Amino acid sequence: MPDITIADRKVPESKQRVIHEPGTSAISKNIPLSEVNRHCTPENCWVALNGKVYDLSEFMDRHPGGPTTILAWAGKDASKFFNDIHKGVKIDAYLRPEAFLGDLGVDGDLMSDEYWHQLREARIVEIRQEADSIPKLLEDKRNVDAELKKKLQRLETKKRVALDAEDFAQAAEVKRDLEEVLSHKDHAHQHDVPLGWTSSDIPLSEVARHNKPHDCWIAICGEVFDLTDFLQHHQEQRNSILAWAGRDATPMFDKIPGRFPSKQWMEYYMRPEFKTGKVGPEKPVDSIIMELRELHDELRRLEGPSKEEIEAVKTAVKVPGKTDAPTLSEESRFPKLAEISAGKDLPFFSRAEVAKHNTAEEPYMIIHNRVYNLKPLLGSHPGGDDIMMSKAGTDCTKDFEVFEHSEKARVQRDRDMLVGQLVPAENTDWSESAAVQQVVGEETSEIGRYLKYKVTDVAVAALAWYLFKTFQNRKPLSQFTYSRALRHLHLIMAVGIFGAVGTAQAASYSEGQAKKQMLWWHKQTGILMLVALVFRVIFRMQSGIPPRFPGNKLVQMIETQSLRAFYAFALLLPVSGIANEYFLKWAPGSDKTGKAEDDRRNDRLAKQSIDAHKVLGKALQYVWLPFHLGYTTLYHYSQGRGVVRKASPFI
Secondary structure (H helix, E strand, C coil): CCCCECCCCEEEHHHHHHHCCHHHHHHCEEHHHHHHHHHHEECCCEEECCEEECCCCCCCCCCCCCCCHHHHCCCCCCHHHHHCCCCCCCHHHHHHHHHEEECCCCCCCCCHHEEEEEEHHHHHHHHHHHCCCCCCCCCCCCHHHHHHHHHEEEEEEEEHHHHCCHHHHHHHHHHHHHEEEEEEEECCCCCCCCCCCCCCCCHHHHHCCCCCCCCCCCHHHCCCCCCHHHHHCHHHHHHHHHHCCCEEHHHCCCCCCCHHHHHHHHHHHHHHHHHEEEEECCCCCHHHHHHHHHHHHHHHHHHCCHHHHHHHHCCCCCCCCCCCCCCHHHHHHEEEEEEHHHHCCCCEEEEEHHHHHCCCCEEEEEECCCEEECHHHCCCCCCCCHHCCCCCEEEEEEHHHHHCCEEEEEHHHHHEEEEECHHHHHHCCCCCCHHHHHCCCCCCCHHHHHHHHHHHHHHHHHHHHEEEEEEHHHCCCCCCCCCCCHHHHHHHHHHHHHHHHHHHHHHCCEEEEEHHHHHHHHHHHHHHHHHHHHHHHHHHCCCCCCCCCCCCCHHHHHHHHHHHHHHHHEEEEEEEEHHHHHHHHHCCHHHHHHHHHHHHHHHHHHHHHHHHHHHHHHHHHHHHHHHHHHHHHHHHHCCCHHCCCCCCCCC
């Protein structure tokens, strides 16, 4: 029998028999870590603990430490972390039986990771074929209306924030908002989530839906109790009760006298108003529909999250910091920002949610634990759209601070682009004391410090040599050649030009504080070159002019134009840089004039200034410098002409 192809992969003939076994028996109950890694989203949260794999999607909302702690370990092996905190705790006592998925790891002698995934893909194809006849009944919720999905995601994130803060009243309010959205006539047909129960006979399937700290039902001895309000006032008993939230606790009844659930506990704590109804029979469901739903559940478990969702989680790298909501140093440095956000009810976003917004349609960015939609800035950002889109969906606080944005720019950012805030559990502490370490990053290595000291030594030695040579050669020169002052300025400006070009190049390859330092040196060098240019013009007018080197008339004309271009570059480069800074930070905007068009005008002029600065810089680096060094200097030197003697101050 020839080999068959499953999901574009060849399956050996010896293993084809396993693929065609019925149901899930084709796949080993042992689960490789590579499969666990795929299930890393809130809706599909698998975690490996002590050699076992659990689906904690249902459990995370009633986790005593809040859902975000579990999400931080979604798709990973959390055994060490769990054992360090919960020594001796048996996780199975708090989970439903179906949360256990299997043992971690496959037997390498029987099956490889690659072959396990081949079997998984084969089973997915098989299930789709079985369920293909009624796709509408088994419609995946990932295909629902995009706007509805966005609303539900916002509410789920808001609920997670409330549960992290143990604000169960807020979580209950979010649950009501969620049910209101789902029950709306425009959305009711897009899901099959039951939204209430009016009968006094309550099936266990309905009890199972109420399994959160803010919505806790438990069945005991044929009765259903709503213990939500009890949990709000008896935090010390929360864990033991939540272990049975949404379940029938009768098997545990009276096993531990005085503890939940027992007769003594019920007599002391239970109130008549807690009773919701009696446990009733399940609503009859067609056996075919039940089988198809089971197939659908298996399909979703095997498929896992989409590639886009997995990539978003991987992109959302959490920056180390405090887990509580910090005091934003940005607002302490720029008080006007507090006025912009005052009174706004900003929605919460997780880092994974922000990471999904990385396209030009809706580019999001995190800055100081707040979420911004960059779309209004596309086309007008002074740094260009490419630099923004390369960071879309990520935390750009470090890069934002490197470029030292003004208060005016920050106010305009919050006014026009602020759309939300990070969930507090994923915040980074950007306070004044912590910001330095966050931006600087790791401490400089021993080699780095050694090289830094050596560079300093070389610079000091060069300066000492320059002063010594200047002292040696201080006699006045002939009136028919360049003056000594002009020669010194020529040398200083040559060093300055290479310094300005070098720091610009270094900044383009640097990150964080190193980039900030290189940009600072680039700006200071440019300003010094502008000052030196003024003195050079003065000394040039007072100095003698030596005769020109012999050569072709056309080449001599090009040399003359090259010198004039130098003066143009030396003037326009720092002026365009200063203009960019002026329009970004100091030009009157809407904060002073009250006109929004002034902000747009300033942004446009700032962008034009920096674009001109970049074009001029590239022309200087790739056109003028090669010609000036390659022809004017090297060529004449090769012809035995005194190029160095003509311009050197040390003669």
